[in-house]
Amino acid sequence: MEESPTKNDYTNQAKDKIFNEEFMPHIRAMYNFAHRLTYDEDDAKDLVQDTFMKSYRFINSFQQGTNAKAWLFRIMKNSFINDFRKKSKQPTKVDYQEVEGYYNSEGTQKAVTTDLRIDTVKNLIGDEITNALAALDIDFRTVIILCDLEGFTYEEMAKILDIPIGTVRSRLHRARNLLKEKLQSYAQSMGY
């Protein structure tokens, strides 16, 4: 992403400048993303370190002044999938429906009719949101983090996740419905 057609050939000085001025300011967002992927402080630290090391190694394919945050998030997402997911024995689930034009399918209509009410939502506390998000499959959790917490556009998300923009939208839509289902069951168990 943001790759220039011809690779750059930055001097060491330029590399350090890009690294310090364009990459490092995102360390907090990176650490939080890592923590929300791994839910473990040490794993999160490793993942951040790994991501920044890679970003430096591949710095010539980064175009100075472009979207560094999205570029870094993409590296982190790939590192997590390639290295960490394997280690953590998390099964890869592919059992969800993910087709474009999802909006008009029956599943959507059914899924949006949860009984969740606005006052119920207002009564939810941080722990419940945290738990509901954590309970989501990693791919669904990721789109919510990228969109709602980090404020990436659909287009940026498509690049970070290497999926078409239509898939970003349908995955996000599905993720939100799943989150609502979880929140609703919390609310029910709390007697709201």
Add this chain to the structure above:
Amino acid sequence: MSLKKLVNEIKFRTGTAKCTEYLELVQRVLDGQASRSQEVYLKRHQKMCLKCLERFNIDQEIKKLIQLKLASREVPEGLAEAIKTKIAKSA
């Protein structure tokens, strides 16, 4: 444009199309990625359809909740330095 398409387009713009037709707009507006006119079409529909209005408000509330309640962690002490040291060594 065929007549049928034109009619559907007019329905959509005036807010009188089926609820499912607005699902994509709901998401775009929620995420601040709709055009001005798309926002207007959705608003027109929501004026006539309380169900869609309520759903939208719930989605918006959840989005706000995610932003407010999910704590942002501080970067562990020494992490930034450790990274810089490692890079200095590797370069």
